[in-house]
Amino acid sequence: MRRRPMVWAGLLLGVGLLGWYFWPRSVPPPPVAGPPPHPTSPRILFAERSVPIPEDNPQTPAKVALGRKLFYDTRLSKDNTIACASCHKPEFAFSDGGKAVSTGIFGRKGSRNAPTLTNVGFRRHLFWEGRSPRLELQAVGPLTAHDEMGLEPEELAQRLQAIPEYAQAFREVFGEPPSLRAVTYAIAAFERTLVSYNSPFDRYQAGDDQALSPAALRGMELFFSEKGDCFHCHVGPDFTDDEPRNTALYTVYKDIGLARATGRDEDVGKFKTPTLRNVALTAPYMHDGSIRTLREVVQHYNRGGEPNLNADVLIRPLGLTEQEVDDLVAFLEALTDTSFTTNPALLPPGGKGGTP
């Protein structure tokens, strides 16, 4: 009779296992549809990623349209001369075409290079230090900084409230009058539509053997090899690990990067790895715009940078030949997506030519 409990236990276990096996499981929800694939291109792998949308700021067409209008509107600055697009120009992949540092209101100069906003919706960390966690909060920076757009929250709200079409649009989209918060939510929604995945590199990945030149193909091999060693930091679909790194640009950094916020010696000279998408359109380069061409950037890596105690271990003389340097440049140039910079949905609304 001592066997009984064992039998029962066995039966129960069996039933349990069957139940577990047949129990209906929740299926993960299908990913939210990203932007439609480019009509003329083959199926592009990275196009299947969708931009993460925060729960408290769902995308709606009206919100994106409002954000787009705000992004291009100079009335969002103290002296009515500067919009986001003044420093993030679409034709330069939303960077500040050719300028090492940007100029804000009253001609005030900043000290850093305006980065591209290509695929910025995928970035987990924003700003060169990488300390800002989301686009909504990042936008507070330029809107209020006294050398960028320079408006206090009250002043911004009053101005927009006095413009009837904005007053109405904010009511429709947010159910509340304009405020700094609502402005940043709308602009962030627009920024999440700044997606680019139609470069020659993407087309090559999708199976188009003709998309990359032989030089770019050789450059790609180098980029992803231990010899070039670019891919440890410039990793993933957007060629960035989103982490702060020291690339030994200087021995003594004038702008100390992450350490400005943390005060830690080991953070001196650390800047967030930038995306390399559309990088051929975003010269000059690095956090201070100090390097003029892509070739010079590659040569900087090839030399192993300047002596610097904080230099990342990956930074070392690479021993690339002149030909290999050119090949890497050819690969970087193959990351350019002109369908992005000319996408009418991302240009100033109302067909207004040019940017502020």
Place this chain on the structure above:
Amino acid sequence: MKRGWLVFLWCISAYVLAAPVELKVNLRVGSQPLQWGQTYQTPQGQRYRLDLLKFYISEVALVRPDGREVRVDGLALAEFKRDGPTQGVSVMKLDVPAGQYRGLRFNVGVPRELNHLDAGTQQLPLGVNSGMYWAWNPGYIFYRLEGTALLPEGNQKWVIHMGTDTFRIPVRLHDLQTRRVQINIPPAGGAILLNLDVARAFEPGPGGVFLDWRKQSLRQLHGLSPETSLLMSVVYFNMQSAFSLAQ
């Protein structure tokens, strides 16, 4: 007998029932009331005007004669803007038991546990509409003083933005040893009046270092770059003694 009970009840209720108290601030430059638009001088002879002052007050506690603290919840944002009032401005409402106190303490800043919540979803006095959110270095500006320097080469705007958890400014205005500090809160409530000497920020630090506005890097005091980090500490140190109880 009955009388005794009444006195007892009265004592209890005075102790338990909170009296409404307003924390009020007079802005001073040295010992004088601050006036917007007036030109002042730093100890080093630099001329300046003040444009804006905003700061957070939190973790307020009143100190009883026996040293025990009566803590007051809440966070307030004090705002002083050009052409607005600068004297006797109510910055926070407290509820404290009536009685005798030997002073108070508070922090200028946002408590750590609130400082790093998602500012996109917070309400005033926090959130981005406060004008105190720090985009590049998440968290809030705790103490924000802005003005204009009148330099030989022309006027230049300067800002002092103290923030991050390291720069939460402790203010201690209590004294248990002597009887110099006496705050009496009657059951009907009252006000506690503080002086804030904003010019305290400009006192020189070790070796005579000071906020030299001729240097562009010092016109934006808000982070720990090599040029600014020493002065961040100097201002932080000075601000701890910038508040006093008004007589």
